Amino acid sequence: MMMRKARSKPMDLSHRITPRLLPFEDQAVKTYGKMFVSWIGPTPRVNIMDPEIIREILSNKFGHFAKIRANPLVGLLAKGLVNYDGEKWVKHRRIINPAFHQEKLKMMLPAFYACCSELVEKWEKLVSLEPCEVDVWPYLQNLTADVISRTAFGSSYEEGRRIFELQMEQAKFVIEAARSIYIPGFRFVPTRKNRRMNEIYREVCSLLKVMIEKREKAMKLGEARTDDLLGILMESNYKEIKEGGNAKNLGLSIDEVMEECKLFYFAGQETTSTLLVWTMIVLSMHPEWQVKAREEVHQVFGREKPDFEGLNHLKVVTMILNEVLRLYPPGLMLTRVTYKEMELGNVRLPPQVELAMPILLVHHDRELWGEDAEEFNPERFSEGISKATKNQVSFFPFGWGPRICIGQAFALTEAKMALAMILQNFSFELSPTYTHAPFTIVTLQPQYGAQLILHKL
Numbered sequence: 001m002m003m004r005k006a007r008s009k010p011m012d013l014s015h016r017i018t019p020r021l022l023p024f025e026d027q028a029v030k031t032y033g034k035m036f037v038s039w040i041g042p043t044p045r046v047n048i049m050d051p052e053i054i055r056e057i058l059s060n061k062f063g064h065f066a067k068i069r070a071n072p073l074v075g076l077l078a079k080g081l082v083n084y085d086g087e088k089w090v091k092h093r094r095i096i097n098p099a100f101h102q103e104k105l106k107m108m109l110p111a112f113y114a115c116c117s118e119l120v121e122k123w124e125k126l127v128s129l130e131p132c133e134v135d136v137w138p139y140l141q142n143l144t145a146d147v148i149s150r151t152a153f154g155s156s157y158e159e160g161r162r163i164f165e166l167q168m169e170q171a172k173f174v175i176e177a178a179r180s181i182y183i184p185g186f187r188f189v190p191t192r193k194n195r196r197m198n199e200i201y202r203e204v205c206s207l208l209k210v211m212i213e214k215r216e217k218a219m220k221l222g223e224a225r226t227d228d229l230l231g232i233l234m235e236s237n238y239k240e241i242k243e244g245g246n247a248k249n250l251g252l253s254i255d256e257v258m259e260e261c262k263l264f265y266f267a268g269q270e271t272t273s274t275l276l277v278w279t280m281i282v283l284s285m286h287p288e289w290q291v292k293a294r295e296e297v298h299q300v301f302g303r304e305k306p307d308f309e310g311l312n313h314l315k316v317v318t319m320i321l322n323e324v325l326r327l328y329p330p331g332l333m334l335t336r337v338t339y340k341e342m343e344l345g346n347v348r349l350p351p352q353v354e355l356a357m358p359i360l361l362v363h364h365d366r367e368l369w370g371e372d373a374e375e376f377n378p379e380r381f382s383e384g385i386s387k388a389t390k391n392q393v394s395f396f397p398f399g400w401g402p403r404i405c406i407g408q409a410f411a412l413t414e415a416k417m418a419l420a421m422i423l424q425n426f427s428f429e430l431s432p433t434y435t436h437a438p439f440t441i442v443t444l445q446p447q448y449g450a451q452l453i454l455h456k457l
């Protein structure tokens, strides 16, 4: 619980995104319709705001676009699906897909529920006597970390938590290094920080290796669990190898399975916690929507435990989550590179040009969303996403096309479960100490935390 002095100045609570978060506009050097060129260091980048061109790029139907080659520092965190292209991506996506199927997601619901119950209990202790200011941001980060640890590793949850803590420490070092001046080869100099980064890398790998080898043994004895992400991934991998007979390059190696597990943390934890924190902040700014959402939750579940079917039927909550994802998308942009010379719109581009699709800017574009683009208005999603976007690719918080986020349904089910349970148990409002400052550190976060006053219901 963090208390700060009350402010004297009224807060700016508009959803307008500050110029700091529009990294392209003031650097744009040339504009072609809804495309403009900016520079990242010595390299030009083409930013694309046109939904038709975004559709063309993300549908990837001509295979003309690749993902940006991973920074070697990122390799210390996680490689995996998100960084691969071509055949390798196809194979990894095929093997990992079953882990995110609807029926598997249903099996993970008890894990979501257990983590959300712990959060509710913690907050109940804080506010049992009287309403109290709570910075909900660290609690929500913890919640989504717990969910990934439990759903990825099931009974090996404690080892999963340890891996997570190490990965968080590593992420801090990597972000720091990425922000400092790049000196080729510097990461191999045995400074204290570099040594610690290598130590973390080795410890994470060895923890994961032990876990994976244990599962492999259990699988051979027919005793493996297949109700967590690691178990499902390994089962799918085993099936691919078995069905492929003697063909080469089938299945994933232990190292590759390890990388995919690490990626689940990075891709799934921070993104989902930022979605939840902005939802709580925005519902505090717009209490009428908080009331509507709570009414719906009470109608569907009463005070009972939320179930899978009920979560899929929450209409108002879904509209709210979509509107929050539009105004505060966790990931700010998608990037690709051209493979060969090609034409985009009226512009001819050489190979190896970086293309950026600024999700945040497209989601706030008045030409696409109308004069109220900066306003929180969940009604615009009342008839679904395709009506709200007029079937354009103008809303893509999870990406779009074949590389769309594999964890989208997982994240939305988790967010709905958390939100439903929070709404069943608490009402909340902004604390006077809250400062509205959307800020980017990989994802879009509340820079000074999310101080809310919680009331027990």
Ligand code: HEM
Pocket: 081, 082, 083, 093, 263, 264, 267, 268, 269, 271, 272, 275, 329, 330, 331, 334, 335, 396, 397, 398, 399, 400, 402, 403, 404, 405, 406, 407, 408, 410, 411
């Ligand atoms: C609110 C939550 C989330 C958001 C906003 C989000 C956003 C995204 C976006 C924008 C992409 C596409 C990247 C691209 O096309 O370049 C992506 C891909 C991916 N996401 Fe998510 N994500 C979320 C939650 C999750 C979760 C919970 C998981 C897993 C547990 C996950 C795993 C992945 C993976 C593995 C990919 C790579 C897919 C591929 O390249 O085939 N994400 N995500």
